[in-house]
Amino acid sequence: MGWDFIYLLLSLFKGWGANPNVFFSQTLLHSSSNLYALTYLVVPIGMAVILVWGIIYFISKRGIDKISKFYMVLTPTILALFILLFVLVFSLNGSKLTMLLILRPDWSFILDYHIWLAGFTQVISALLIGQAISSSFASYLDNE
Numbered sequence: 001m002g003w004d005f006i007y008l009l010l011s012l013f014k015g016w017g018a019n020p021n022v023f024f025s026q027t028l029l030h031s032s033s034n035l036y037a038l039t040y041l042v043v044p045i046g047m048a049v050i051l052v053w054g055i056i057y058f059i060s061k062r063g064i065d066k067i068s069k070f071y072m073v074l075t076p077t078i079l080a081l082f083i084l085l086f087v088l089v090f091s092l093n094g095s096k097l098t099m100l101l102i103l104r105p106d107w108s109f110i111l112d113y114h115i116w117l118a119g120f121t122q123v124i125s126a127l128l129i130g131q132a133i134s135s136s137f138a139s140y141l142d143n144e
Contacts, residue, residue, distance in 0.1 A: 060140075
């Protein structure tokens with residue numbers, strides 16, 4: 001969650017600079033092949049996680065009615081942002097070529113088991129996240 005929050009903030013002004021791979025893997029995450037690197041505390045990500053946890057705590061502390069109102073605002077906002085992103089994507093250079101690639105897929109990959117495995121992984125992940133959200137949300141409801 002912390003990494004996602006930092007990415008969201010940096011994406012507003014491309015704060016990662018000219019080489020995003022180096023920024024995210026080395027500067028932000030301090031990734032290394034050394035096993036000792038697993039014990040390294042990445043302060044910006046830790047602070048972002050604490051901030052996100054605090055937001056979640058204060059929203060959930062207000063009760064199920066406040067969470068419902070929050071999602072009543074959040075869901076249309078996400079839909080509007082998705083539509084805006086969709087329109088912006090088609091204004092970029094190369095968007096016509098991309099649409100042609102989407103509308104004329106390469107069917108030779110249909111029998112590649114790696115593609116199917118990646119698809120099943122995405123489906124399972126989405127189902128697990130959805131189930132976790134549903135269970136968490138339902139736990140706040142009355143037993144009636």
